[in-house]
Amino acid sequence: MSELLDLNLVEASEALKNKKISSLELTKAYLKSISDTSSLGAYLEIVEDKAISMAKESDKKLIDGTARPLEGIPIGIKDMFCTKDIKTTASSKILENFVPTYESTVTQNLWNDGAVILGKLSCDEFAMGSSNETAAKGYVINPWLKNKKMSPGGSSGGSAAAVAARSALAATGTDTGGSIRQPAAFCGITGLKPTYGRCSRWGIVAFSSSLDQAGPLTRTVSDAALMLNSMAGYDQKDSTSANLKMPDLMDYLEKGINGKKIGIPKEYTQDGISEDIVKFYEKSIDLLKDEGAEIIPVSLPHTKYALPAYYIIAPAEASSNLARYDGVRYGARQEASSLDEMYELTRGNGFGDEVKRRIMIGTYVLSSGYYDAYYLKAQKVRRLIKEDFENVYKQVDYILTPSTPTTSFELGKKQDPLTMYLNDIFTVPASLAGLPGISLPVGLDNSGLPIGIQLIANSFDEPGLINIARVLEKSAGFNFLADGAAK
């Protein structure tokens, strides 16, 4: 069993294609992992029968030589992706019984390429949160220092925990302000948020439409490349989908970075960042220098304003997107005598506290008399943040930053909303600018928790991002396994 779990996605794919293993035995090993690690709470729904039947189908294709790129690979899906005939709740009580009658484009792309679904993964409610604590069914436990009950991060906390615990070979996530990169950093795995427009948003439960982007959470950079190859692609059903072909990312794994210019923004080493993270950040800079990169100090002067702008724009869009949960067409309904009362009780009962706060903030900043002062102002600041990046990319190829200001924290310690928001301070700027970013693990802090480093590339330069991330991954040589991982 353990040997099967030891294989990363690329290795498992090779072993499947060389018929050293079958998808059925691999999938069964992962189903056993799911049950062995169930105390983490990463999965909301396990679809064992479907997994077995998809694995058998894949084995046929592997034998008859018609295997597709992800043939027979068992993966987990964040519960923000609509999956046909499989419950999709967005970790919300208001969708607790919602069974989509259609499949999201991204997951359909994965099935078309042969991937096998294991189940649906927990996340913060409607992807709003940075600790997985806002999930209606309760938090997910980080497999690192498992007994201490640390947060896996969020919102893709279930996805990150499952990959780190080896109860999924890879997982999908969505990232609005850091929801792939921050949990990946907390769980010692790789998380990639592509350029806005790379992956179709069709069939993904909408949170903040100008920011939401799907991406993979994986064990390695190569695994991320293989997953994104399948997830990305133009989709007519999403008007913001980019009609640009992405090159095969697997061709960009061993190119080297000699002469590449890497920007180190001075605004990302602020007070409050943990010493261990600073240490590994500086080490990562040295490692890239040793690989032939030129290190260039840069400035992104509006960085400080990214988080405040985000906390106007994202709630504004969320308040509008979540207006659809009205107890009429789908989702839970609270019975009442009048229509208005039915709306109010349905929404008051169905949404958790964080979601309510964001709907309230969003409604306020869009309301008459406040729109210009808040929403329009935030959109103007967003342009300045994007221009900061555009200016810096005239001088450098990539930007290197820490992924998070701290490593994981204990679950259940009541934090005020603002403190929680600060988790995303290093990931939000790239989200506002629509840029691709990746977090990868480079070391452990003094308590044994993983540290993530973020690389940000220019728009649609996923090939370059994969290339440099692979270089840093090799030099950093992070090869630790979480104590709570399936063995």
Next chain:
Amino acid sequence: MPNKDTIVDVPTVNKIARLCRLDIPEVNKKSLTNDLNNILGFVAQLDEVDTSNVEPLASVTGHKLPLRSDDVNDGNIEDLVLKNAPESSSGFFVVPKVIE
């Protein structure tokens, strides 16, 4: 943006809750008002930024919204559309009575 400790008070919270059709239990109103003031106070730092000659940015795609012809490309899926409705009847969504 108003730069005070109390940007919103309970009556304002009631008004916003009404606008977004959210039932907020009386006991939660004070703490929610507090949270909202903290968040609005935090985002008020945008006031420091000079945006006098800056155009708002709503989309980062860099492409124009594509148009398509207005064709029906599915249809006859009434049962699927109604499948998740809390209440439906004869092909309609059912809601509490609106007109007396």
